[in-house]
Amino acid sequence: MSDTATAAPLLEIEGIRKAFPGVVALDDVRFRLRAGTVHALMGENGAGKSTLMKIIAGVYVPDQGEVRIKGRPLVLNGPLDALNNGIAMIHQELNLMPYMTVAENIWIRREPKTRLGFVDHGELRRRTQALFDRLVIDIDPETEVRSLSIAARQMVEIAKAVSFDSDVLIMDEPTSALTEKEVEHLFRIIRQLRAQGKGIVYITHKMNELFEIADEVSVFRDGRYIDTRLSTEVTRDDIIKMMVGREVTQMFPKETVPIGDVVLSVKDLGVDGIFGGVSFDLRAGEILGLAGLVGSGRSNVAEALFCVVPATTGSIAIEGIDVRVDTPAQAMKFGMAFLTEDRKDTGCFLILDILSNMETAVLQQHYVKFGFVQRERLRSDCEAMSRTLRVKTPSLDEVIQNLSGGNQQKVLIGRWLLTKPKILILDEPTRGIDVGAKAEIHRLVSKLAGEGVAVLMISSEMPEVLGMSDRVLVMHEGRMTGIVDRKDADQVRIMELASQ
DSSP: OHHHHSOOSSSSEEEEEEEEEEEEEEEEEEEEEEETOOOEEEOOOOOHHHHHHHHHHTTOSEEEEEEEETTEEEOOOOOOOOOTTTTTEEEESSSOOOBBBHHHTTTTTTOBOOOOOSSSHHHHHHHHHHHHHHHHHOOOOBBBBBSSSSHHHHHHHHHHHHHTTEEEEEEEEEETOHHHHHHHHHHHHHHHHHHOEEEEEOOOHHHHHHHHHSSSSEEEEEEEEEEEGGGGOOOHHHHHHHHHHSSOOOOOOOOOOOOOSSEEEEEEETTTTTTEEEEEEOOOOOTEEEOTTTTHHHHHHHHHHSSSOOEEEEEETTTTEEEOOOOHHHHHHTTEEEOSOOIIIIIIOOOOOOHHHHHHTTTTOOOEETTTTTTHHHHHHHHHHHHHHHHOOOOOBBEEEEEEEEEEEEEEEEHHHOOOOOOOEEEETTOOOOOOHHOOOOOOOOHHHHHEEEEEEOOOOOOHHHHSSSSEEEEETTEEEEEEEGGGGHHHHHHHHHHH
């Protein structure tokens, strides 16, 4: 670290300003990245981290300020321009072509050609395999991307970025869909790149990652630069304080609430070839955590309950009455709400505004009178919900794709809360969300449980599962391996069941 600390910065940002309609995303921001270091970027959702990275990667042009590479001022006119100047970015929202192969995705526009000018598919495969061997990635280059899991797609994105051999590599939440084992694998790749003198900008919300992999950390808040520190010289609490401008005293504000009658009873639920034999009771006011490693079938259980993918075996009873759920619309009529894991693919309507995204689930329910939508009442309730969830936006008319990932998530949670559900199914509700917003969502979930809502919460973050759940249901490879009470639940016990 001492050698690099005296070296000239690989990348410098000075006086950057960027405004969008109604919101200043960045104001007089500076940033320095040194060669051979990992520089973590921290801040709440909406702090401006992703906007800054998109400026560095050529996606946005700044309104003011200067970008310098190795001391040379640069004006970047697009992502290709950035790539040509040695800057590559792995986006949080995956940008792969689903109907193309892995190899085609990695080398798109750079395909090896035959003498006749056609794509040399043999060479394409060999080149991809050599890259995967170097990075120890076990994926068939000929596989179509659409058939890969989110975690595997993430590894392809990482390999693609590495293939450009760029000096600056930007990673925006690269571990959000990875298992612990895959995270270790990614960190090995990062250390390998660091040793080669590459500069890595690492955006994350996970504190443990920061202390494990980062040399330096810069904190942003509300579009402004706050401070840069060596990772060895700050504590977790220091960073949280810089990020939110206040102490976050309680990450998991779990309240003791009276647990009521059984609301949802599931017996022997299964989807052929994916999971089977899942049975549990969920009571009013209870938060049931659903834990397990990636690929254990957690999300599939949620999808079967809400009939996104119909169950092939088992039965569901709601408040003691057997019900048949054939469509998601039926599930909603029975008082279910389901927040999906992938907000981009299955959650948000990216080209619509916040109001349209929020109201989609309730248009058929509470706000129709004599065949007409009660627009004013609906808008007023959506605005109230937006304020409750502290969505950072100038108005509800803002297009949702202009919001940060965490604020998009809050809008989706708001959409489902407007339906006043009896049963709330949350699949990774705080993925890609900052510390302050996480605490807010945890508080909200606890409050809903206190009001008698039955909550099923899937999470791959162990502290979240342990901190929020009354009981934890654990799965492994498509089967249920046990249910643990809160008082008996700890990390060791859960991991034992998750790997049985």
